[in-house]
Amino acid sequence: MRRLLGSTAALLLASCPLAACAGGSDAGGSAASPTSQPDSGYVVSDELVSQTAGDGEIAQVATPLPDQAAVDDFTRGLADSLAAKVDEAVRRTQVASGQQLYGQVVAVGCDVPPAVTVERDPVAVQPEPVTSPKQECFAPVTTVALVVVLD
Template structure:
């Protein structure tokens, strides 16, 4: 009887935990990385994707790294510890080929428990600067920080 009771209690606890967070389905479907789009523009610059990945490393910046050569892209991606995350960022870059007279850039916009839902681009002192959008319901804690990269379409 005691083993059966213990199993029922454990099942009840697991069921309760599974239903605690409305975001549980979102994180379960995307365990390590995620890609979203945002289209906030300034002076012809547009955020075309935000890529997030757990425990990827990288340094938060505000200035965009222009990815106009394969070497520039390699140098930018080299900062990430996770080859899977670097692959996901590269895939987002490839998914948004720039039009004639345009170039792509990227910047780490956040390292925290959440991927920002959007990002804004502003022109400050002749440079494009990306600021992450506010997370409406931030996670109070996380097991590994999530690195978020904005991919930006820029005038050449």
């Protein structure tokens, strides 16, 4: 099932400032960006958190984030500032009874995915392809997907 983000252009500009992508030295990033439409399947919500020079490695499956200890373990390989953004996004995310929060690093490169697809058993988040990928950038952008799914 395809999940689209609210404003792809705004997300791309916020998560990879022109100076950082075009060879400048700004290592800024974006706060979490929510999707723009509700899901009619088992995905309750999803959100992408991206930052230039955020570190981390792409994962094949999502990690359950049932408590703060799990969030701390999940963010351990990320740059401190991206870990803080992910932690803040997790704290804002509402998870009701019968739902589970997962996190996954879905991209590390010059581009932020415009959307993600969430698969089940095991929960895995796949980034949608970028329409016009950048050929090079000053520093890679790390994108973390946070998804809430029905148990």
